[in-house]
Amino acid sequence: METISIGLLGLGTVGSGVVKIIENHQDKIMHQVGCPVKVRKILVKNINKERDVELTDILLTGDANDILDDPEIDVVIEVMGGIEETKNILLKALNNKKQVVTANKDLMAVHGAELLQAASHNNCDLFYEASVAGGIPILRGLVDGLASDRIVKLMGIVNGTTNFILTKMSQQQRAYEDVLAEAQELGFAESDPTSDVEGLDAARKMTILATLGFSMNIGLEDVKVQGISNVTDEDILYGKQLGYTMKLIGIAQRNEEKVEVSVQPTFIVDSHPLASVHNEYNAVYVYGEAVGQTMFYGPGAGSLPTATAVVSDLMNVLKNMRLGVNGKGAIAPQFKKKLKEPDEMFSKYFLRLQVKDEVGVFAEITSIFSQHGVSFEKILQLPVKEKGLAEIVLVTHHASLLNYENILLELSDLASVRTVKSSYRVEGGIK
Ligand SMILES: NC(=O)C1=CN([C@@H]2O[C@H](COP(=O)(O)OP(=O)(O)OC[C@H]3O[C@@H](n4cnc5c(N)ncnc54)[C@H](OP(=O)(O)O)[C@@H]3O)[C@@H](O)[C@H]2O)C=CC1
Numbered sequence: 001m002e003t004i005s006i007g008l009l010g011l012g013t014v015g016s017g018v019v020k021i022i023e024n025h026q027d028k029i030m031h032q033v034g035c036p037v038k039v040r041k042i043l044v045k046n047i048n049k050e051r052d053v054e055l056t057d058i059l060l061t062g063d064a065n066d067i068l069d070d071p072e073i074d075v076v077i078e079v080m081g082g083i084e085e086t087k088n089i090l091l092k093a094l095n096n097k098k099q100v101v102t103a104n105k106d107l108m109a110v111h112g113a114e115l116l117q118a119a120s121h122n123n124c125d126l127f128y129e130a131s132v133a134g135g136i137p138i139l140r141g142l143v144d145g146l147a148s149d150r151i152v153k154l155m156g157i158v159n160g161t162t163n164f165i166l167t168k169m170s171q172q173q174r175a176y177e178d179v180l181a182e183a184q185e186l187g188f189a190e191s192d193p194t195s196d197v198e199g200l201d202a203a204r205k206m207t208i209l210a211t212l213g214f215s216m217n218i219g220l221e222d223v224k225v226q227g228i229s230n231v232t233d234e235d236i237l238y239g240k241q242l243g244y245t246m247k248l249i250g251i252a253q254r255n256e257e258k259v260e261v262s263v264q265p266t267f268i269v270d271s272h273p274l275a276s277v278h279n280e281y282n283a284v285y286v287y288g289e290a291v292g293q294t295m296f297y298g299p300g301a302g303s304l305p306t307a308t309a310v311v312s313d314l315m316n317v318l319k320n321m322r323l324g325v326n327g328k329g330a331i332a333p334q335f336k337k338k339l340k341e342p343d344e345m346f347s348k349y350f351l352r353l354q355v356k357d358e359v360g361v362f363a364e365i366t367s368i369f370s371q372h373g374v375s376f377e378k379i380l381q382l383p384v385k386e387k388g389l390a391e392i393v394l395v396t397h398h399a400s401l402l403n404y405e406n407i408l409l410e411l412s413d414l415a416s417v418r419t420v421k422s423s424y425r426v427e428g429g430i431k
């Protein structure tokens, strides 16, 4: 039995997990793929760094070509991160007929189409299960498990760091900065956590999910993104009173041929399964026309969970190798991209206003909503500490984004509205 040789690009959190799983689960791997698997070479930035994995018989190198030009290497696993330089490395790997597995959502969200085309052209596999929601088999769930269905809606908690922050703010009333620091210490956050808290990491994952779910080439630029850095503990408390839980939610929704994709802090109705996904856990709720509601739940980050997805992809590559069908399973997107306009995107909204506590103000506000044909599901009016002011919290019935944005503009022009304190999308219906 010929041993399959792996070239690993990166030996950090995920790379170390990959080495450990290949070593510790060798029996199961051999049983399933029919031959031994060995990591031969690993690309790192600093070859002198202390490593917490056993590296006997493995060459550490600082030059990617040591791996890419080695005819003995069958599969390249990329877990180093980066976009442009990494794209060129993987293109070279594919052109050199290496099978590729990657965990890199930043890369796949931007250059996925080009890389998948190169893989297909070279009769190579390019698998990337770990790039979305770490250890949760969501990409295979969509592409294989739900292959026969038409996906209508995908809603995901796909960033562990922000879910950790919002959970601790909500359940333990802890301050945002304090919890973010803990998420960094625990290794959930990116080295620069801006992409976590400002929603970019989730947007990249939603780009990948929407592309696969709707079989349409969705680009990162098509995703409307808002992060959690302006969410206050007051907002979270108001949401609780109304029966909502605050989450950073990625939404990809299709009506007929048109789609919308966005990431934003969202109030989820407490009875929805996503409302009980806490801490660093991820979940993707998928509504399919035939299957109805499904939810994929599990660890979205971390060394061994993420490496599980990487090594499972590797095993699929090896099974394809045995059957001689590498690169044959890739399916190009079926549909041309069609995005919804703001008058075609509907949602409920939560709105918190600070207004003058005077006769007629409430009527003035509600008349703006009725002029745009938007009605209310819930209304609260509360006194605030500052004399002469009151706080109004509204939850609308479904409104188009166009109408809602016009309402916000008109409200902020009213002399009686002191501030629009906050505004969030509200979700919780089945589809
Ligand atoms: N961490 C997680 O939970 C998850 C991560 N991912 C993705 O997996 C990938 C890896 O993440 P993670 O393991 O956390 O990252 P780390 O920062 O922990 O590790 C990166 C590794 O790549 C090496 N490396 C980075 N840049 C270069 C370069 N230019 N040349 C050579 N070697 C380089 C580093 O070398 P050295 O050790 O010498 O510094 C290090 O070993 C990323 O794409 C990430 O987005 C996906 C899902 C979850």
Ligand SMILES: N[C@@H](CC=O)C(=O)O
Binding pocket: 133, 134, 158, 159, 160, 161, 162, 188, 189, 190, 196, 201, 300, 301, 302
């Ligand atoms: N920083 C990311 C790590 C995994 O993709 C997260 O918090 O989810």
Ligand code: NA
Binding pocket: 129, 130, 131, 132, 133, 134, 135, 136, 137, 138, 139, 309
């Ligand atoms: Na995954």
